[in-house]
Amino acid sequence: MPLEDQLLVERSKKGDREAFEHLVGIYEQKVYTIAYRLMGNHADAADLAQDAFIKIYQALPNFRGDSSFSTWIYHITVNVCRDELRKRQRRPTVSLDDNNGDGNNYTYEIRSTAPGPEEMLDRSETQVMIQQCLDSLNDDYRTILIMREIQELAYEEIAEILGCSLGTVKSRLSRARQALKEKISKQMEPLSPCKRLAK
Template sequence: MPEHKQLAVSPLPLPVPDDVLVRRVQAGNTEAFEELVRRYERKVYNITYRLMGNEQDASEALQDAFMRAFRFIGKFQFKSSFFTWLYRIATNVSLSKLRKREKVQTVSLDQPVNEAGDLPFEIPDIKYGPEKLMKQRELRAALQKAVEELPEDYRSVVVLRDLEGLSNEEVSKVMHLSVAAVKSRLHRGRLVLREKLVSYL
C-alpha cells in the first residue's frame, strides 16, 4: 500500500520579485530582463494598443518602450515599483508617437465633416441572443474609438485606470500627477466618453 507521503505535492516556487530581477539586470544579467519582458509584454501591449489604436503603431511603441527600459534600467533607483516605471515609459512613448502622428496627418479645412462619425451609434434595445453579442462587439469598437478620440491628458488616465485597472494611486505614480489631478482628469475623460457612448449607457 503506497504511503501518503508519496502523494504530497511540493509547492510551486514563488516567482522572483521584480526588484530582484531588476538588480540582476543592473548587474549584467540579460536573462533577468527577458523574464521581465515575458512578465509584462502583454500588459504593456494593452497600454500601447489602447493609446495608439492600431496594431502596427502599438507594436512599435511596445518595442520602443522595452528598448528604453533596457537602456535606462541601470538608472532605475527603486523609488517606484518597476511596473509603474515601465508603464510610464510605455505611456510616454505612445503619447510621443501620437503627437508625431497627429502632426503628419494634417486635415484640410475644406474636408467635409463626417457627421455620422460624431454621432452615437444607434443600437436597437435587444437584450438577448446574437443581437446582444453583436451589441457587445459594437460597444467594444465604439469604446475603443471613443478612447482614441479623447484628449491626450484624459486618454492616458482613462486607459490606465478604467481599462487596465490600476488604482488612482498607481496611475498618479505612472503619470507623475497628484491623486487629485488623476481623479479630475478621469472624471472629465469619463464625461467625454459618456457623451460619445450615450446610446449604450
C-alpha cells in the same frame, strides 16, 4: 516587488540578456495592452511597446526600486506613447508618402479610427465599439482613462506621472469619463433604442 522580479531585475542590470527576456515575457501583455489602448491599432502598439522595452532596458541601471517595477515600466510605456502622440499633433497627418513637388519628400501618417482587418478579427462587437470611442477622445482624456481604468493607478500616481495637481486629475478624469459616456451613447443610438446609455 515580487522576489522573482527583483532577482530578474538585478540580473538584467548586470547585463543578463536571458533575465531581461524573462522580464519581457512577464510584462509584455500589459505593456502591449497599454500601448494598444492608447494608440488604437496593432501596428503602432507593436512599435511603441518595443520602444518602451528598449527604453526600459537602457534605463534599468538607474532603476532604484523607489516605485514598484511594474509601475515604473507602465510609466515608461505611457510616456513613450504620449511622446509619439505629441509628435503627431505637431506634424500633419493627412496622407501617405508624398512628393510635394519642391524636391522634398515628407512622410505623413494616417491615423484611422476605423478598425483594421486584424482588429475586426480579434475583438468582440462591444470591445470594438469601446476602443473606437476611446480613439475618438482627445489624447489627454484617453491617457487619463487608461491610467485610471486599465492601469488602475491612484489619483496621486496619475498626478505624479502627468505632473499636475490632484484637483486637475479629479476634474480631468471626471470630464474624460463624461466624454466617453457620451461617445458610447452616440455609438449605440443608431443601432437600437435600447443601446442608448443616456438620452
